[in-house]
Amino acid sequence: MSTESNTAATDAAIIAATRRWVDVAVISLNLCPFAKAVQHKGQVHYAVSHAQSEDALLKDLARELLALADAERAVRDTTLLAVPDMLQDFLDFNDFLALADELLERLGLAGELQVADFHPHYQFAGTEPDDVENCTNRAPYPTLHLLRESSIDQAVEAFPQASDIFERNIEVLRAMGMEGWRALDVGPAVQPSTSTNSPREARE
Template sequence: MKMNSAEKEVHDWLFKTVIGLNLCPFAKKPYNEGQIRIKSTNKKNKKEQIDFFLDELNTLQQSQNLTTSLVIFENATKDFFKFYEFEQNLSDMLYELSLEETFQLVSFHPKFIFEQEDKNSLANYVNRSPLPLIHILRSKDIALALEESKDAEALSFRNQKKIENLSAQELRYYFPFLKDIK
């Protein structure tokens, strides 16, 4: 599969960081089976970005082989809160399209900040990615993964602790796109 530089960067992050650190124990199997789609757009216009997202949603909906899609917005805002607002608008579209029970969205961003976390908290690294992206997941796959997982609710806490226990050198290795690591 031919990838542009943005898709390659996200692919490498997915493999090295998300799968390598086992931040998402549900990612390895679909990755190994080629069921994760990674697509990017360099569109700057919000309507064109939304159209690209809807095309990706349609591709995922039509495919029996794909379980998930990472949709990269190369020219999205650098401001995480504005990007989060964009993701919320896309989530609202799922309701408008009656797809809220079919798909769920998760945002990732280089400056991701969890609610109730300080902007400098290492806990935020769990959802920090090299570029702004929206992860489209099939709701049935999430339900199945949660059913199979003995302690899915503790996953986020475990990931935060795992990242907090990394050395500065390890943080630079797993998150080379974050320039503020001391």
């Protein structure tokens, strides 16, 4: 099998795992009430970056941001960019988000798009690694979620209690417990972080 074929097969598996996480965890547990409609309409674009440096990842992220900005919303409302080959340490991943925000500014897309984040070892400040509430933001791979500001505004209008979603999600996850979360079999798909540093304040 050629290198291109191997890469395509790997990408297909990564996208399948990410899509399954969206279906089984995000939608089935209703962690995001806005996800079901765009997923079922095929408006979620799944992409993979095999970057192994910040510069390379920023190039891939720029490509996906520009593609989302240029696409019709009815065709592509949001993008999930999985990053399987780097940023496996959550603190490194959290630091990269500042570069993502700077990229939005350089591309002139700040205020139009934003970058949210998911990670296999996501940890909110003030929590322990095994606290189940961290699973609200845990995905099989380090993942950058590219969102349209207009879609967020529309979702908030349709769901005025959007600020309550996080608290509701914590209640749901605490009720199911870590064993229940693991039974979903949605990740992580990378090795645990080896960092011994305390988690920084994660972005909301």
